[in-house]
Amino acid sequence: MLDFTSAISKATGLVISLDPDLVEIVLLSLKVSLSAVFLATLVGLPLGAAVALYRFPGRTGLIILLNAFMGLPPVVVGLIVYLLLSRAGPFGVFGLLFTPTAMIIAQTILIIPIIAALTRQTIEDLWEEYAEQLRSFGASATRALPTLLWEARFSLLTAILAGFGRASAEVGAVMIVGGNIDHVTRVMTTAIALEVSKGDLALALALGLILILLSLSINAAVYLIRDTAHRNHLS
């Protein structure tokens, strides 16, 4: 229990004093995870919607694959990306290993299935409701795709938040492809792992509390936006 109280006081101290190391780590964590979410959304939203709306051979298999890959172990993704980006690997010439870019790549791969699978389910359900009316207007499935994505925007926001949660919480992938290099690729989760390995559990816990607080703030802000929009009956 001593660890908890000292953790809370440590955390408060770090946050209030805007400890520069902490700020640097937090900003890098946000940069990596938000970039990954952005890219994964760019790929995952249309992918999920397309799988929802079109019929093609192997569709069922693809749906099962997407759903299953929501649970991809981050450390496995990290390992695979490491092998790809290593100088000894196929994409070594780009020299991306141990950079934030590699971390973004790994996290993007990790969360595309989450966003795509959740989008697919949402759009499929919505299409059932809208199909007759939209087809009556003369909209093909292709024409309806962007419409449905916009109609589902609040549910999709939840899917995107789920992706962000996964990205900002994982340590396995970013540790392997980033190398946890001080001032270069150290993010919140790898910093916590480091402090645990040093035995500084109070500091690790403090960082953990700050990470949770960060995630809570972002989710609260998004919820508030959604709620005000709801109350404006914009949804």
Next chain:
Amino acid sequence: MPINRTISRGLSLLLLCFVSSAFLCLPYTVSAKQFITLASTTSTDNSGLYQFILPKFTKKTGINVRVVAVGTGQALRIARNGDADVLIVHHRSSEEKFVADGYGIERFDLMYNDFILVGPKNDPARIKGLTGIDAALQKIASSKTLFVSRGDDSGTHKRELSLWRRQNIDPRRQSGTWYRETGSGMGATLNTAGAMKAYTLTDRGTWLAFKNRFRLVIVVERVPPLKNQYGVIRVNEKRHPHVKTKLAQKFIDWLLSPEGQAAIGSFRINGQVLFTPNAKSGPTR
């Protein structure tokens, strides 16, 4: 209703600012500076040595050193793949093999510290009073007292196994009983040993910096078999043409120079010197 819309818009704007600040505020100058990548071990890094000596090197030469601290096996693998420019580990036979296989140019003695045997304060195996690591390990094995091993093919792990071998003991045969392998770094292993009230072998550097001692104490130290020698190697540019040869060589030259050696020797934790610099004048194969 207009008020609500304003709030919604305001919050969206705030979130957007928050998000974009994460992108903009990051110093991108880091990537503009020259840098080399050093593959080394967690035990070395966790001691704090690199955070102490590297800024001195950077100040002098303007070259940043990015430390990737992993287990010895992984460090060797990273250097072998050409993902690092310099390698510093503490397992001589692996280092010599690295050079012999053509992945490294030359191996130099850099510094040494030592391993220590730590264990629970109440000394369940009754080792106190025994001299030497051999007697201690024999006692632990014969009394089947809990012993935690890193079990991760690291320098520390390899040293631990070789110490057991001196007694003709292979404790891995009894893995899961009194001999527990964590497969983790030194810190995690110390955490486990403390929680389990077990003995374990650790390097002094990690121990001095370790904050979570759980009533573990040093049981055996300062005997010759526990000496831990570090070697530094430059990755061979013939194998990996992209390696930053010039910069890496500058780094190694500095480490082996009187200035670098003095920096290493002046690193202290709680007044104790951690690493003893012992670079010779020429390379050791």
Next chain:
Amino acid sequence: MSKPSILPLELDNVTYAVSGKPLVRDVSVSLAKDTRTIILGPNGAGKSLLLRLCHGLIAPSAGKIRWQGKSDQNPAHHQAMVFQRPVMLRRSAAANIAYVLALHRIPKAERKDLIDEALALAGLSDLANRPARVLSAGEQQKLALARAWVTKPQVLFLDEPTASIDPAATYAVENTIETIHAHGTKIIMTTHDLGQARRLADEVLFFHQGRMIEQTPARTFFGQPKSALGQAFLRGELLWQEDGDAN
């Protein structure tokens, strides 16, 4: 209308079956311009399916559907449909109408006037910027009508449009339908409300168990239907028995 008419609409032995069970059997009919055609019949008679077949939402299992003598026609052009429960997009009333115009690639400059016109026709001008989903059932149905009419279709299909709304809204909707008809759109509507049929029909198609039993001018039908089933229906009887060949 400068565009060539897509009417008459002709069905030639059209059958629609699901899992072998015929739900629309052997329907042959010709529907001409100008008349308000009401499709009448008990639930399960196949009225809604017939509308969807004509509109092109489903394909017949057998038989042909011909517009102006040609066999294929894109449902979006020149026709529109209003469903029993309208699906509103999550945007304002005006934006719902704008969506249809965008689909039909009407240039942006022309859209505003068309939207205002359609809203005015449906009596919704005050609600232009209201989110469509908060409108009442009646208002939503009027919006659906405005949305359907804005592209000036030649034919408007309506599937039980007032089944889910209150009498006051029904009155307003029926007025809007009549206005749309007055502007030159052919009306083809299903209903099981006899009173509504009486109010709106020029001709009646009476359906029972997937078959068209008769096609009769309204005044005649409501005086004395040609068929026994039609007469029974008008009397208010429950037509539950499986019939042989109806007359």
